[in-house]
Amino acid sequence: MEITSNNIIWEKHVAVFAFPFASHPALMLTLVRRLASAAPKVVFSFFSTEASNKALFSELSCYNIKPYDVSDGKKDHVSIRNPEEGISFFLTVAEDEFTRGVRVAEMDTGLRVSCLVVDAFVGCSGDMAEEMNIPWVAFWPAGTCSLAAHFYTDLIRHKCAPLLGSAGPNQEIADLIPGLKAVRLGDLPSGVVLGNLESPFATMLHKMGRSLARATAVPINSFQELDPDLTKNLSSKLNNFLNIGPFNLISGEESPSKSDEFSCMKWLDNQETRTVTYICFGRLCRPPPHELVELAEALEENKTPFLWAINKDSHMHFPKGFLERTSANGIGKVVPWAPQDQVLNHAAIGVFITHGGWTSALEGLVAGVPMICRPFLGDHYINSWMVESWGIGLRIQGGKFTKHATRCALEQALSLSKNRDERIEGLRDLAYKAVANGSSDKNFKTLVEVVTGVTMPFE
Known part of the structure; x- marks a missing residue:
């Protein structure tokens, strides 16, 4: 079905859920601007908190990206003492807020949402996509190593259980994460085996790791030549595990203003x-x-x-x-x-x-x-x-x-x-090649196909 809006015929409607903390929303918008440019007849409804959207869209504009505000869950007159507290407030209202927002956006555009593109931290989105019977694209804005740690949390906890009484944080453990030769116990993200495993944030990430195998695609801000063994392993476990970065090598027209006000x-x-x-x-x-x-x-x-x-x-x-x-x-x-x-x-x-x-x-x-x-x-x-x-x-x-x-x-x-040395220059060269008609470029075209249902030509 085609819907006309402001003389533009929208063919698809994609809902985007941002995780409104740290650099997550900016990275999500970078991804969505790329998708919007590649799919000019698709409208993208971008959901984040008012403060986040105000910062993101103050200078940036794109005719087929429409921002919508959702509540941050913060109660009146309650001060936020640390980042995790703010995240906890948001998580209590996220599912209801995103559900409400989607209804509003569908009424505005006259089109049902055909795909969810979300920050993987928004764990409720997988169930929402399943209920709506549409593709679920879970974007991971960080590295392959941290994603693997969360995906394999249950396995890591099982392997570490006999060691926790004797192993210190600096002990290297071989083959703890499939695809990674070794890692120090204390280098695992907090909430995997150390720290408060029952905190709302740790619980959210654990749930996310368990649910990612259901995602239609898992794009990531990296390039597959950087961590080939991890990439190979996760590609065998996840649908369309797609390295599409590094984002900082994307054309400047998708990036925020690069002013140098302090010379x-x-x-x-x-x-x-x-x-x-x-x-x-x-x-x-x-x-x-x-x-x-x-x-x-x-x-x-x-x-x-x-x-x-x-x-x-x-x-x-x-x-x-x-x-x-x-x-x-x-x-x-x-x-x-x-x-x-x-x-x-x-x-x-x-x-x-x-x-x-x-x-x-x-x-x-x-x-x-x-x-x-x-x-x-x-x-x-x-x-x-x-x-x-x-x-x-x-x-x-x-x-x-x-x-x-x-x-x-x-x-x-x-x-x-x-x-x-050759290692530094070699990795640098591989990153540039990945985004210049290399692996990341090809993976991005695959992602566009998943999101829009339209096959992209390969050069």
Whole structure:
């Protein structure tokens, strides 16, 4: 059935459910903009919270993507003390809100929803798709390693049960996750075997891992040449397991504005090649005050040129006079925000100090910049393990910043940067090839077919 709206004939109606936390909504919108461009006669109803949609759609517009607000579940006058609390509020209302939203969007468009494209974290969506008898596309915005950990949670718990009394978090366990040679016990995402296994967040992820085999397709923000053994294993367990990234290599017209309001690039232009350390811990994470002091002192004493993106609230924890001294002698630049992808691809960048979030890890890999990881939560630990396994970086010794550990890490990473080996350059090249008529490009065309029911031509 064809429905006309604003002189456009819509042939299909796809509902998109975002998980409105951290970088998830932005990555989901990146995916949907690609789908919307490939399928101009399909209308995509994009559901997220009001705050999330306001941030996402303030500058971006696409005629066949229509945002709809859903409740965040937060009760009036209740303050959110930590991210998990906000997630818990949202999860209590998510199914009802998405169900209500779909009804509204169907009335607006005059078309029944023909496919659900969702963040895999929205666990209720599988049952909804089954009730509606339509395809369920569960997008995983992180890495293959963390997805495997959640998919195999029951198996991992069974294997770890005899070890939990004796094994420490730093013990490497072979063949714990099918397709991965070894992993440290403490690097598994919290809620798999360590931490609060009964928390709403851990319960949600456990349910998701158990249900993913029902999905019509599972696209992921990675490229299959990065983790071939994991990809091969998951491809045998999941329908249409599709590596379609890295997203940061997608054409700029699908990306948000890349402004440089704090003149980071101009500052980098005056630095020597591969000498600058770029530091950023994402939107939600920052080291505790004593670690900020240790990191800052190590940078200053080593006279390491650095560009540090960190919110102004953290400045109070820096050593006295640190900002003034490093700015005056030209050694450092501290900004509240930096265009990270552009920064990492600048010739002056030699090292990336990161929290190990998946998007950041991919951006560092694609730029060919060695990484020093200081993980904090979620998938940061297993991502950092993979960075080490790929040979493109290391984790800070002891898992926390001290002057000694920072100096040692900088020495190793800068040496790796100045003598880039075949492994770093090889992975970088494979990423570019994947999105340029390679595996990721072919997988994306398969995804378009699943979502729209229309076969895409292969070049």
